[in-house]
Amino acid sequence: MKRLLILCGFALMSGFLLSSCSKDEDEPVPPTVAFNQQSGFITSDVTAAFGDTLNFGIILQSNGTDNLVKFEIKANGLTLLDSTINTQSFTYNFYTIKGISDQEIWAFTATDIAGNRKEETITITGAFGQINSYTTILVGAQDNVATESFLSFSNNEATKYFQAQAFQNQDKIDIFCFFENTATHQNMMSLGSPGSNINGVFTGASSPDNYTTKNLTRFYKTTITAAQFDAIQNDAVLLDAYNADEARKKASVLAAGEVYAIKIQSGLTGLIKVIAVSGEEAGTLEIAVKIQKQ
Template identity: 55%
Template sequence: MNRIFSLLSLILFAGLIFTSCTKDDDEPVLPVIAFEQKPGLVTGDITAAYGDTLYFGIILQGNGTDNLIKFEIKANGNVIHESTLNTQNHTFGFYTVKGPNPEDVWSFAVTDAAGNRREETITITGEFGPVNNYTAILMGAQSNANTQSFLSLRDNKATTYFQAEAFQNQAKIDMLCYFEGGQMFLASPGGNVAGIFTGATAPENYTTRNLTQFVKTTFSAADFDNANTDALLYYGYSLAPPSIKAGGLLKDDVYAFLTHNGFTGLFKVLDVNGNASGTLKIDIKIVKEMPVGKSLEFHVY
């Protein structure tokens, strides 16, 4: 009886070994995704400022049997790149520029001929700069004798000037307000504003004419209010070619701008009293750092 029991136990043990070996043998061998370990390349999760250029080097390796047939890159769930392959090895290099998102998740996936799939991700967290906030800035149009028409955004403050004062501080003047053709405008001394203000202190008589350029955005008033870092400011200015004037201003319009000395900002229109003696009220957000960034990009190299 003991001999029979021992024999049955041995058979059962051998069956377990065979089953275990068979399971291991059937386990699929997935392809490999690796990131090139070279100076200057992104190899894992990092932080980046808006406008930083990020370089990636991707290495794909098959399992030695099943060729790689598909390679895909996604950014925040959106397909950025797809390749059809038929190889055991593949390398791919690209660069991107950090956009305004607080976080970007890049995913890299490769599939082989047997359907085996591997995916790896890298997260780029935004490390954005601070902004100065200036609220309820009231400016008068050219015939308003009671409200300043000229604005300086220097020395981490917003300062308004009457026309005569502005002439004495012309190197500091970044914007001016005027009414023409039924529309309220913001422009700058370098923006070809002539025949609007009168007298010897008119902007066309400046010897220093700072140029501020403007881009009308599609941002909502809430977007402006929530812009607590420099990312949306830089992004807004990158959306379209700039103009030397912001015209036809209406309540809740949001414009991006770039001052003569390289500071990017946004302004939101709070109120418009549209006539030559009228007023314009705006909020402004402007970067504390100077570099101008770029929007999110993808480039193969």
């Protein structure tokens, strides 16, 4: 009887060991997702400025048995690539440009023919520049004697000048306000700059026509809404909004709610939101400005 019990015990133990081995062997083995470690490639979470080039090198490897059949790339949940493959290993190199998002979570997923999946992620955090914000600036057109027509963004300040003062500080003048409605020029309430070759609007010896230093500001009308403008906290959207190929030397026929991207002579980029337009040659223009800090 004792011998029988021992044999039964061995039989039970053997069954347990066989069962355990079988369970281990059935554990799914997913593929691997790795990143190219060579110099110049993104290998882990990083920070990046707007416009930076981000190089990715993705290396997929099967579990040695089940072929890889699918490769996906997502950025902040948006599918950018969903590729069907059939191979034991796969390498995919690509680059992208850092956009305006404060954070980008890139997810790379490999799936094999047995349905095993593996995902790895890399987070790109925006390292954006600071901006100066001016919630309301009132400027006057050329015949307004009560409100300044000229504006400077030098030294991280928004400084207004009357025409005579502006002439003495012409190296600082970035923008002026004017109204023009003639047979040949229907610009209405507008913004320009000393370098925009707008002549005959301001008169006298101190007019921009007579400047020896003529800073040029270029303007590009954006599709940014007033609410979107108000929400901007850094320079990423400012840089993204400016279109050098389509920018013009003046912003004319201004209307409340419009947002213009600007680039001033010093190279700083900004946005101007039109708040209110009133009157004609002696009228006023109320704007808000967000511009890169120097």
